[in-house]
Amino acid sequence: xxxxxxxxxxxxxxxxxxxxxxxxxxxxxxxxxxxxxxxxxxxxxxxxxxxxxxxxxxxxxxxxxxxxxxxxxxxxxxxxxxxxxxxxxxxxxxxxxxxxxxxxxxxxxxxxxxxxxxxxxxxxxxxxxxxxxxxxxxxxxxxxxxxxxxxx
Amino acid sequence: xxxxxxxxxxxxxxxxxxxxxxxxxxxxxxxxxxxxxxxxxxxxxxxxxxxxxxxxxxxxxxxxxxxxxxxxxxxxxxxxxxxxxxxxxxxxxxxxxxxxxxxxxxxxxxxxxxxxxxxxxxxxxxxxxxxxxxxxxxxxxxxxxxxxxxxx
DNA sequence: GTCAGTGCAAACCCTTTGCAGAAAG
DNA sequence: CTTTCTGCAAAGGGTTTGCACTGAC
Numbered sequence: 001x002x003x004x005x006x007x008x009x010x011x012x013x014x015x016x017x018x019x020x021x022x023x024x025x026x027x028x029x030x031x032x033x034x035x036x037x038x039x040x041x042x043x044x045x046x047x048x049x050x051x052x053x054x055x056x057x058x059x060x061x062x063x064x065x066x067x068x069x070x071x072x073x074x075x076x077x078x079x080x081x082x083x084x085x086x087x088x089x090x091x092x093x094x095x096x097x098x099x100x101x102x103x104x105x106x107x108x109x110x111x112x113x114x115x116x117x118x119x120x121x122x123x124x125x126x127x128x129x130x131x132x133x134x135x136x137x138x139x140x141x142x143x144x145x146x147x148x149x150x151x152x
Numbered sequence: 153x154x155x156x157x158x159x160x161x162x163x164x165x166x167x168x169x170x171x172x173x174x175x176x177x178x179x180x181x182x183x184x185x186x187x188x189x190x191x192x193x194x195x196x197x198x199x200x201x202x203x204x205x206x207x208x209x210x211x212x213x214x215x216x217x218x219x220x221x222x223x224x225x226x227x228x229x230x231x232x233x234x235x236x237x238x239x240x241x242x243x244x245x246x247x248x249x250x251x252x253x254x255x256x257x258x259x260x261x262x263x264x265x266x267x268x269x270x271x272x273x274x275x276x277x278x279x280x281x282x283x284x285x286x287x288x289x290x291x292x293x294x295x296x297x298x299x300x301x302x303x304x
Numbered sequence: 305g306t307c308a309g310t311g312c313a314a315a316c317c318c319t320t321t322g323c324a325g326a327a328a329g
Numbered sequence: 330c331t332t333t334c335t336g337c338a339a340a341g342g343g344t345t346t347g348c349a350c351t352g353a354c
Contacts, residue, residue: 015317031353033309052343067311072344086243089292091319093343094243106282109289111211123277123291128269130258134297137261140241142291145286186333194322204318219336222320245318266352 028081035059035066039074043084047099049114055096087114089142104141111147180233187211187218191226197237199251203265207248239266241294257291262298 021030021040030036035082042058043050050058056071066074075096078084087095089107104117122141130136159301173192182188194210195202195213203211208223218226227248230236239247247266256269274293282288 032309034354035310064311069312070310070347088243089240091238091240091243091246103281106280106286108283108286115283117280121278121280125237125277126273128256128258128273128295130295130297131260131267133300134258134260135300137296137298139293139295141291143280143282143290143291145282146289148285148287183333185328187335221320221337222335225334 028083030077030081035070036074038065043098047093049087049097051093051095106143106145108145108147159288180235182229182233187222188226190217201239201247201249203245203247258295258297260297260299
């Protein structure tokens with residue numbers, strides 16, 4: 001995923017990039033439809049955290065391109081294939097994180113803002129043994145923070 | 153909160169215990185109504201993780217005692233007052249943890265089961281600096297696990 | 305042409321809300 | 330008596346579903 005925001009400015013490059021994305025999707029066993037490519041384009045423009053709603057809004061910024069159902073289907077599919085990471089910190093909505101390298105999060109409970117903590121900024125020692133018959137499906141470390149001036 | 157499950161068997165003790173709970177609630181600035189005491193009784197019988205739904209079912213096990221709205225109001229109030237900890241691991245519902253000592257969680261994504269990890273079983277080093285203008289509101293560490301035989 | 309993917313709207317489910325009645329002090 | 334709390338039922342809001350249509354290959 002070497003696609004960058006700057007590429008969007010030139011059409012020929014955009015087409016090339018779409019082809020790149022298409023082959024990336026094929027590589028993980030995803031049929032690259034128009035909608036999926038467009039959603040991937042938005043998500044992988046840079047490492048970011050987006051809700052389904054935000055993806056929907058961006059995809060349809062210049063006229064309707066994908067429906068709500070397709071957004072949810074695609075995000076779920078991408079998550080299952082490991083292209084994005086679901087971040088569950090806010091009971092009201094799921095965030096999709098296009099940064100799939102190991103890292104942690106600050107979550108501002110006042111603003112709903114989610115920001116990254118590089119993996120090596122935090123070290124986990126004495127890792128607990130997993131319960132018998134289970135295997136790891138990921139570790140989430142969330143630092144919940146509050147804006148210092150916020151009312152309680 | 154020294155209330156234990158065994159106490160429920162004797163009525164006189166139950167009454168005493170209700171008074172205990174009432175004063176505990178007053179201590180943190182909560183008016184001890186019938187419903188709140190009953191909810192507290194259930195939650196603090198032992199350290200446990202319950203969804204609003206589960207609390208509702210238990211409270212009303214022997215006839216209706218509290219409504220859904222009251223359950224949500226009370227759980228939210230208890231959380232604000234620090235009597236329970238909200239655990240956000242499942243996008244579909246919030247868990248309320250009556251163990252407020254520092255600890256972490258296993259979350260089995262297949263079964264929805266939530267289990268404790270004692271704080272000292274895991275050590276966090278190199279803690280990141282909080283973003284300027286913010287203060288901590290808690291740290292959540294969740295080990296997501298899968299039952300080893302589960303289909304993917 | 306076939307099968308997978310998409311769109312639409314309705315259904316779902318947990319949670320919140322508005323407001324009248326009940327309880328706490 | 331006053332203020333806070335509770336109950337009911339309806340509304341809210343993110344997510345899922347059912348099914349006919351469309352697009353990928």
